[in-house]
Amino acid sequence: MNVAAPTSGRVTCRARALVAALSLLFAALACAQPQPSLTPAEQRAAAVTQVVLGILSYARWPVEPAQLRLCLVGPTEYADDLIKGTTQSTGRPVLVQRLLAGDSRIATACDAVYLGQLNQDERSQLFSAIGGHPVLTISEAGDPCTVGSVFCLRVSDQQVAFDVNLDSVARSGVRIHPSVLQLSRRRAVQP
Template identity: 75%
Template sequence: MKVAAPTTGRVMRWKPMLLAALVFLFADLSHAETATAASLAEQRAKAVTQVVLGILSYARWPVEPSQLRLCLIGPTEYADDLVKGTTQATGRPVLVRRLLAGDARIVGECDAVYIGKLSATERSQLFTALNGHPLLSISEADDPCTVGSLFCLRVSDQQVAFEVNLDSVARSGVRIHPSVLQLSRRRAAQP
């Protein structure tokens, strides 16, 4: 009578291969999650660019610039697509550059500012410097939109919306067409 050989030896040989397959599978899933997160971040950046360009297209300065100068102030999360440079739907080029919050060139060399994360002191100093100058300001960070910025972005995976601070608009010297409110409603309605 033959005695069957124990199968534990075969199982033991398969364990390293099974472990390697599981590691490969989880690594592949992790890569897919990272790729998906990167894709979402890229989509948000493109959506922010569209909204910012839309806002800028509804703005009129006392002296219209032939080339719009947009300055990014502070660390930003969604401005990567803007930095690549762009052109408005009207064909007007938008020159984008980064400046520090305390840079004195902001007032003279920027038509609009896109504000990232700043400390309360930096924000206060920036808005004091902007006061009395025709500059459009868009805030990216979680801003209650009650002081300073004309527009405050609300970015999510589904949409990019914005709030308008009418008091800041009135004091800015930049005229904003009333249709910008409809742009805000359309963005809010998109899935």
């Protein structure tokens, strides 16, 4: 994608800030930085939290929520840090709650859904429920990112990366900054 060069100093400053912020996100994606006091599972959970918060910070909803509502659906392996709740780098609080896949509130009580292990019927029911609502979906379950999820995490001991389903981005009603989409493409072609 081509982006026009900014014409004012104010926009240039914003562009530099965006590049700096994206650099931080890219660094978090590059590898899970080991912390001596954390187990490998805790390190992966912390790295997943960084990546998820990074993704959420570059998403824009039609009406920006004052408090971002992240719902965890299904059994999750890496959501321990997310459950604690957090604040985005912008200062916006992130409220995290667990819901069942069949909960009728998902479409209206969640701005983003972090999907754990769900069977095919549960996934179908969930994606039917959020259809037509601006809900961003992030899947941790290692699926090939072809069925409904906008972002699909790839978690290993060395790094946390993600794939993007562009079809799902278009249907989600949530805008994603193009640099995040390009990052996914670059990472997909790197060995």
